[in-house]
Amino acid sequence: MDKDTKICISIAEKPGTFGLEFHNLGYEELELNYDYIPLKVLPEQLEATMQLTRDNFHACSVSMPHKVNVIDYLNKLESSAEKCGAVNTILNKNRILIGYNTDYFGAKRAIEEVGNIHGKKVLMIGAGGVARAIGHAVKDLGGDLVIANRTLKKAKSLAEELDSNAVNWEQKNQEGAYLLINATRVGMDNPEERLVSEQLISRFEAVMDVVVKPTRLIREAEKQGKVTIPGLTMTTYQAAKQFEIYTGKQVPKNVIEKVLGK
DSSP states (O other): OOTTOEEEEEEESSOOSHHHHHHHHHHHHHTOSEEEEEEEOOGGGHHHHHHHHHHHOSEEEEOTTOTTGGGGGOSEEOHHHHHHTOOSEEEEETTEEEEEOHHHHHHHHHHHHHOOOTTOEEEEEOOSHHHHHHHHHHHHTTOEEEEEOSSHHHHHHHHHHTTOEEEOTTGGGGOOEEEEEEOSOTTTSOTTOOSSOHHHHTTEEEEEEOOSSOOHHHHHHHHTTOEEEOHHHHHHHHHHHHHHHHHSSOOOHHHHHHHHHO
16 A cells, blocks of 8 residues: 555445455456455444545445445435435545445346346345345346335335335245345344245245355255355445446456356
């Protein structure tokens, strides 16, 4: 690092290492004077961190639980963030903080890779910031979306926004569809944590998870011979879009292949 290094940070209550590895690998490959640094940021520190970003940093990646609340501290929202009502990417242009949502692009590309969901039923579990982005991706791909959440009110609110249907938590166990999506943090802290039963998984042709680490959900789906979309796939593609926003350059294909292979 030197005085000309463009520093990109990431903020999360429980920061991981994916962004650190992915972005810095891309910077190194293209010989860019950038550095990516993950930070632990609690909700009560969010406002101060955004001021710090405005004064010092080139960009900022945003993870749980800040994707919605961070909007209050930004100057502008790009169409993807406005559409999804959540931000996971911030670019600092001369102290003007602009919010983007690359989760939407990552989810859309990951789903497209496994098949056409047009006209097919999709059950998504979760109704937070990342669920909103995935929900928009599903709808734009023509999927027939059903949302389940522990808090039914949140599921109904998101379903209304997406012109979709909501079911209560218990009712999800009677659902069957083409694609099952976990859009919650279940499995993030404990990979053995169970989200749904093996019986429910058997009612779907494909299963998608947003959790980067290998989860019980994905392992059980693979065991049943289902098409799977691990969290690493969506995360890699959203990070590639993020890289492009931060640097103005495409991340090298070999970086994506290396990360997905890993």
